[in-house]
Amino acid sequence: xxxxxxxxxxxxxxxxxxxxxxxxLKNNEEGICIRRIPSAVVATYMxxxxxxxxxxxxxxxxxxxxxxxxxxETAISLINMANLPSANGSYRFISCGIYSHTTEVxxxxxxxxxxxxxxxxxxETQG
Numbered sequence: 001x002x003x004x005x006x007x008x009x010x011x012x013x014x015x016x017x018x019x020x021x022x023x024x025l026k027n028n029e030e031g032i033c034i035r036r037i038p039s040a041v042v043a044t045y046m047x048x049x050x051x052x053x054x055x056x057x058x059x060x061x062x063x064x065x066x067x068x069x070x071x072x073e074t075a076i077s078l079i080n081m082a083n084l085p086s087a088n089g090s091y092r093f094i095s096c097g098i099y100s101h102t103t104e105v106x107x108x109x110x111x112x113x114x115x116x117x118x119x120x121x122x123x124e125t126q127g
Contacts, residue, residue, distance in 0.1 A: 001088075001090060002052075002054065002086075002090045002091050002123070002125065003086055003087055003088045003090050003091075004054055004056070004084060004086070004091065004093075004121055004123065005022055005034045005036055005056055006022070006087065007084050007085070007086065007087055008020075008034055008056065008058075008079060008084060008119075009022060009034055010087075011078055011079070011082065011084070012032060012075055012078060012079075015074065015078055017032055017071055017074060017075065018030075018031045018032055018071070019031060019032075020032045020033070020034060021033045021034070022034055024059075025059065025061055025114075029061070030061055030062045030063065030112065031060075031061065031062075032058065032059065032060050032071065032075065033058070033059040033061075034056055034057070034058055034059075035056060035057045035059065036055070036056050037055035037056055037057060037118070038055070039052055039053055039054045039055050040052070040053050042122075048126060049124055049125070049126055050124065050125050050126075051094075051122065051123075051124050052091075052122075052123050052124070052125060053120055053121075053122060054091075054120070054121040054122075054123050055099065055118065055119070055120050055121075056118070056119055056121070057100070057116050057117065057118045057119070058072070058075050058076075058079070058116065058117050058118075058119070059105070059114055059115070059116050060072040060075065060114065060115050060116075061106070061112050061113065061114040061115075062112065062113065063110070063111050063112050063113075065113045068113050068114070068115055069115065072102055072115045072117060075117070076098065076102070076117055079096060079119055080096070080097055080098050080119070081095075081096065081097060082096060084096055084121065090125065091123040091124060091125050092123060092124040092125075093121070093123055094121075094122035094123060094124060095121070095122045096119055096120070096121040096122070097119065097120060098117060098118065098119060098120075099118045099119060099120040100116075100117065100118030101117065102115055102116070102117045103115065103116055103117075
């Protein structure tokens with residue numbers, strides 16, 4: 001299985017961000033969540049190698065709006081244009097960048113704010 005979201009989660013946690021979840025945040029939870037988005041094969045080569053546009057989004061939710069903004073900005077600085085090689089050998093990393101700029105996606109009645117930013121990683125896998 002392609003492990004790029006696990007690699008990103010570890011990078012964020014190693015930088016001191018709160019535990020990162022690879023599932024949606026529960027209703028009462030604060031923190032960071034990384035969600036995989038359906039990705040697309042961009043090219044298939046004669047040797048079976050596939051180039052994939054692998055999409056994922058980072059969501060940050062906190063009651064403290066300043067903390068939510070700062071952690072979202074920190075995640076962007078850690079992920080955008082970073083080197084994210086596979087930990088399990090499931091892909092060859094090419095590049096990663098922002099495909100969807102930061103937006104506020106939720107302002108809850110309990111005061112919690114959720115921000116989201118989307119990334120596109122270009123990777124290669126063996127077919």
